[in-house]
Amino acid sequence: MVRSSRVAVVGGGVIGLACAWRAAAAGFAVTVHDPAPGSGASWVAGGMLAPVTEVLPGEDDVLALGAASLDRWPGFAAELAAAGTDPGLRTEGTLTVAVDPADRAELDRLGEHLARLGRDVDVLRGRSLRLAEPSLGPAVRSALSVPGDLAVDNRALLAALLAACRTSGVEFEPSRCETLPAADVVLLAAGAHSGALHAALRGMIRPVKGEVLRLRARRGVPPPPSRTVRAVVGGRHCYLVPRDRARVVLGATQYEVGFDTDVTAGGVRQLLDDAERVLPAIGEYALEESSAGLRPGSPDNLPLIGSLEPGVLVATGHSRNGILLAPLTAEAVLALLRGVPVPPEVVPAEVSRFAGRGNAVTHGRDERSEA
Amino acid sequence: MVRSSRVAVVGGGVIGLACAWRAAAAGFAVTVHDPAPGSGASWVAGGMLAPVTEVLPGEDDVLALGAASLDRWPGFAAELAAAGTDPGLRTEGTLTVAVDPADRAELDRLGEHLARLGRDVDVLRGRSLRLAEPSLGPAVRSALSVPGDLAVDNRALLAALLAACRTSGVEFEPSRCETLPAADVVLLAAGAHSGALHAALRGMIRPVKGEVLRLRARRGVPPPPSRTVRAVVGGRHCYLVPRDRARVVLGATQYEVGFDTDVTAGGVRQLLDDAERVLPAIGEYALEESSAGLRPGSPDNLPLIGSLEPGVLVATGHSRNGILLAPLTAEAVLALLRGVPVPPEVVPAEVSRFAGRGNAVTHGRDERSEA
Secondary structure (H helix, E strand, O other): OOOOOEEEEEOOOHHHHHHHHHHHHOOOEEEEEOOOOOOOHHHHOOOEEOHHHHOOOOOHHHHHHHHHHHHHHHHHHHHHHHOOOOOOEEOOOEEEEEOOHHHHHHHHHHHHHHHHOOOOOEEEEHHHHHHHOOOOOOOOOEEEEEOOOEEEOHHHHHHHHHHHHHHOOOEEEOOOOOOOOOOOEEEEOOHHHHHHOOHHHOOOOEEEEEEEEEEEOOOOOOOOOOOEEEEEEOOEEEEEEEOOOOEEEEEOOOEOOOOOOOOEHHHHHHHHHHHHHHOHHHHHOEEEEEEEEEEEEOOOOOOEEEEEEOOEEEEEOOHHHHHHHHHHHHHHHHHHHHOOOOOHHHHHHEHHHHOOOOOOOOOOOHHHHHO | OOOOOEEEEEOOOHHHHHHHHHHHHOOOEEEEEOOOOOOOHHHHOOOEEOHHHHOOOOOHHHHHHHHHHHHHHHHHHHHHHHOOOOOOEEOOOEEEEEOOHHHHHHHHHHHHHHHHOOOOOEEEEHHHHHHHOOOOOOOOOEEEEEOOOEEEOHHHHHHHHHHHHHHOOOEEEOOOOOOOOOOOEEEEOOHHHHHHOOHHHOOOOEEEEEEEEEEEOOOOOOOOOOOEEEEEEOOEEEEEEEOOOOEEEEEOOOEOOOOOOOOEHHHHHHHHHHHHHHOHHHHHOEEEEEEEEEEEEOOOOOOEEEEEEOOEEEEEOOHHHHHHHHHHHHHHHHHHHHOOOOOHHHHHHEHHHHOOOOOOOOOOHHHHHHO
């Protein structure tokens, strides 16, 4: 593919923007098609870059992919900052904590699993935990500390990506695509909406709703933790991602209810109930925003990256990990545009793994209209 | 006072707008001074017109005042509708319910108190209560039904008042008053902010914060009650005011924390917890808005209506009852402008009751700069 090829990116979330920026910087003529770039699930997200504390036993490919992308994050953030806008990378690390005995057992299993994988994990207890994070409540008796799991201000990141795209010559077409736009190569990166754009993706990508609250410590109230805190409370997972000295993002519920972005009263209450077990002062925080986004779920929690047919690439299905995986996804998409191999960790995420299963990976434009 | 007098109304909430409309319709040349008319506490409110279910033993003057204003509400609403915009009066009535045994004892005392006062009150129990309001939860075993306590869509009301003001020739000056504007008569109607505008009001009017949620029944979820439901849950009061077939306003917390309109996480959680005891489906409702307003509290829960000095009137301190009391307050202010007696129920609310107590009711402009 020649460097002057016209590339149409469908979707201006974190994945689409990262790919557009990298492609434009490499010399491709890129247009991003999105009625509202930088909104959607990327805007709602918490911004954790936490492949280690996110891992589920049996999902080692997800961990390897996330870890490979996390390795690229400091350079990615530095390049964005050099392009003009700091994306707000936070390097204080992550704690995973548990509240009830059953939650602590789950945490112990995670610790053992990570130790077997050779990951850098410490256990903090008692006084050392209080000293590290004095705002944590008495129900939190121990924590797994994962200093390598980071976070980023997702909204600063989107602003930085939009600025970098513009600086690199990316054009924006502010409309929703009903059909694939005309271009030498189309990249489908429309998140949860991608399934409607190509027959090969039908039934492969489903919206997984997540509700997220944004809170601010009021005057005289203990500030949020300095690290990201992931918690298991009564079997449910929640996270607290600090933004600045006073602000914190609290997430996230998980529902599979179609294309619905209502924030439910029950979801808000559950997040606040669970967070208060971890951070007792949170009742005194100002609730600044409640919002919901649609994660693009895939059948196996790995994204779908690759070629659907000649001239049509895809990068979606990043589930909870879109922001974490943006640098590596953009690198893989650039490799696909150039016709060179993708990074090895991306191979398990190649869309070809679903060949022959459901609709994924068709090999001719005609098939799209049939499905 | 001649009918062509220039009247400056400081404050464009429900009280200021109602007074401005009535005065302009009576021939006064009225200007409303407010940086954002129709916002503030009136915008946040629930819109209950419920003097009977709001009553506290020992506050019979508050009840008499509220009942006299409620009597005027149907005519007031009809005149606003005739002026072009329907304020959304709802006449389904009000239920007061209790959840815990101690709450039921409080409800019984309220019922006995209202019976002694000769108010129209029914008790609904069991099957008749379920038939009347099927969305109420099993914890609600009985209810006092007060068919005469109504509600209004506070935001439709503000729109209707703004429209009626404009039709009647009221002018708007969109700036905040630091000093009293030049006019033949100034009416101070700046709600919780009134205390800063005149020495006589200093220490008399305090902001009482209230948090209010707006929710919507999602598809497949039981709709809100058809009546306003006031509840006592674990000693706390909350209310649910239906807006249309799906929407409901849930309020209100009460804090005395100065001029602070943060919505707190703890306040939201408490409202949702309490409301779920009353309306179990509420967890499935969409949380569309959370907001906080500042009620203008007075020392005795009666408003302050009257003359502070020649050429300076006041109508503030309406506490939780500003919307209920708007018609009667406007009528009283028009009487003051015309130099005729106010309606008898307003006499206990006259500002002169505080003469000699604190700063209220000074008798010369010079004193203002001293306090």
